[in-house]
Amino acid sequence: MRGYSMHKDDYQRRLARIEGQVRGLARMIxxxxxxxxxxxxxxxxxxxxxxxxxxxxxxxxxHCVREATERDPGEGDAKITEAVxxxxxxxxx
Amino acid sequence: MRGYSMHKDDYQRRLARIEGQVRGLARMIxxxxxxxxxxxxxxxxxxxxxxxxxxxxxxxxxHCVREATERDPGEGDAKITEAVxxxxxxxxx
Amino acid sequence: MRGYSMHKDDYQRRLARIEGQVRGLARMIxxxxxxxxxxxxxxxxxxxxxxxxxxxxxxxxxHCVREATERDPGEGDAKITEAVxxxxxxxxx
Amino acid sequence: MRGYSMHKDDYQRRLARIEGQVRGLARMIxxxxxxxxxxxxxxxxxxxxxxxxxxxxxxxxxHCVREATERDPGEGDAKITEAVxxxxxxxxx
Numbered sequence: 001m002r003g004y005s006m007h008k009d010d011y012q013r014r015l016a017r018i019e020g021q022v023r024g025l026a027r028m029i030x031x032x033x034x035x036x037x038x039x040x041x042x043x044x045x046x047x048x049x050x051x052x053x054x055x056x057x058x059x060x061x062x063h064c065v066r067e068a069t070e071r072d073p074g075e076g077d078a079k080i081t082e083a084v085x086x087x088x089x090x091x092x093x
Numbered sequence: 094m095r096g097y098s099m100h101k102d103d104y105q106r107r108l109a110r111i112e113g114q115v116r117g118l119a120r121m122i123x124x125x126x127x128x129x130x131x132x133x134x135x136x137x138x139x140x141x142x143x144x145x146x147x148x149x150x151x152x153x154x155x156h157c158v159r160e161a162t163e164r165d166p167g168e169g170d171a172k173i174t175e176a177v178x179x180x181x182x183x184x185x186x
Numbered sequence: 187m188r189g190y191s192m193h194k195d196d197y198q199r200r201l202a203r204i205e206g207q208v209r210g211l212a213r214m215i216x217x218x219x220x221x222x223x224x225x226x227x228x229x230x231x232x233x234x235x236x237x238x239x240x241x242x243x244x245x246x247x248x249h250c251v252r253e254a255t256e257r258d259p260g261e262g263d264a265k266i267t268e269a270v271x272x273x274x275x276x277x278x279x
Numbered sequence: 280m281r282g283y284s285m286h287k288d289d290y291q292r293r294l295a296r297i298e299g300q301v302r303g304l305a306r307m308i309x310x311x312x313x314x315x316x317x318x319x320x321x322x323x324x325x326x327x328x329x330x331x332x333x334x335x336x337x338x339x340x341x342h343c344v345r346e347a348t349e350r351d352p353g354e355g356d357a358k359i360t361e362a363v364x365x366x367x368x369x370x371x372x
Contacts, residue, residue: 008122015119022115025145026108029101035153039179042146046139046186050370052118053135058363060128061340062356069345077341084337086132087366091329092278093139143277151270154247155263159255170248177244180273184236185371194308201305208301211331212294215287221339225365228332232325232372238304239321246314272318279325 007059014052021045053090057083100152107145114138146183150176193245200238207231239276243269286338293331300324332369336362 022045028038060083069076115138121131153176162169208231214224246269255262301324307317339362348355 008125011122012119015115015122019112019115019119022108022112022142026105026112029104029108032101035149035157036175036179038149039146039153040182042142042149043179043182043186046142046183047371049115049135049139049142050186050367053132054363054367054370056128056131056135057366058359060132061344061359061362064128065340066348066352066355069348073345076345080337080340082129083340084333086129086136087336087369088329088333089133089136090139090366091333091370092326093136093143140278143274147270147274147277150273151266154251154266154269158247159259159262162252162255166252169252173244173247176247177240180243180276181236181240183273184240184277185233194311197308198305201301201308205298205301205305208294208298208328212291212298215290215294218287221335221343222361222365224335225332225339226368228328228335229365229368229372232328232369235301235321235325235328236372239318242314242317242321246318250314268315272315272322275319275322276325279322279329 007055011052011055014048018045018048018052021048050090057087100148104145104148107141111138111141111145114141143183150180193241197238197241200234204231204234204238207234236276243273286334290331290334293327297324297327297331300327329369336366 021041025038025041025045028041065076065079065083068079114134118131118134118138121134158169158172158176161172207227211224211227211231214227251262251265251269254265300320304317304320304324307320344355344358344362347358
């Protein structure tokens with residue numbers, strides 16, 4: 001069982017809210033709202049998405065990475081490098 | 094008429110795709126897929142959102158900012174500072 | 187003359203300060219200070235660098251892009267796309 | 280001993296190179312080089328700084344966080360949350 005399954009409901013609520021925000025963006029563009037307001041809302045959706053990612057990262061490090069390390073420190077190191085590469089992808093998204 | 098109204102259909106298609114990706118994220122978490130795969134997908138959705146933002150910024154600079162500058166250079170300067178502040182919010186999202 | 191030449195002294199002061207911060211990072215690592223403190227300082231230097239970039243972007247849009255647009259709107263459009271591509275590189279740095 | 284002390288020389292070399300790049304930025308502005316070229320160079324320095332941060336994060340997770348977890352899993356959790364908060368600061372820099 002993945003570590004994050006305890007917080008599944010919280011993630012589902014946050015993603016449902018983000019989905020609504022993306023629909024809101026489509027509506028803003030349909031109504032030709034001011035560009036800068038759309039950009040502000042895009043920054044807000046991005047931040048909400050990153051928040052989900054940071055929550056998952058926290059749980060991944062406390063569960064998957066920890067368990068891998070307990071089985072085998074070398075496997076733990078590989079998981080850490082994998083997680084840092086995922087952080088790099090978020091940073092460069 | 095906002096500058097981006099010419100590309101409305103393109104933005105709507107991209108946002109519909111992003112909305113589908115966010116639903117995909119909810120499904121990945123529901124199915125307890127591997128955290129790192131969810132993080133990779135979050136980076137991909139973030140990048141797609143930023144792409145919409147960059148497209149809007151391009152049109153905003155070519156339309157709203159340009160028209161403001163033609164009316165009054167001081168108004169143009171204010172619009173530029175407003176756009177740069179929006180970029181800052183994207184950078185720090 | 188580039189638009190930013192009016193603010194040269196301000197940029198030079200900010201960059202001299204950033205250079206000092208980078209030397210401070212080297213010293214923190216030499217003294218084996220706590221990783222998280224080094225990361226916090228890296229975030230601070232990054233933000234200072236981005237601040238210089240945003241200042242340059244503001245002036246570029248108000249000078250080079252504006253002058254290009256006055257000469258030829260098509261040339262202005264090309265300059266805008268070039269500036270948005272530069273923003274994209276900052277976002278993905 | 281901090282985990283990163285094994286790679287001290289590598290970090291020192293990278294930071295010396297970044298310091299040189301920041302001095303190069305000051306020179307570019309002094310010579311009034313093209314804004315977009317300065318922005319491209321700022322993106323490159325930012326990426327180099329983030330690279331140092333990601334290296335430190337990797338070692339921090341494999342050393343400090345791992346040792347804290349071995350002493351006490353609750354302490355390990357606190358260290359993980361601290362590291363994720365540091366990632367958040369990098370993301371929002």
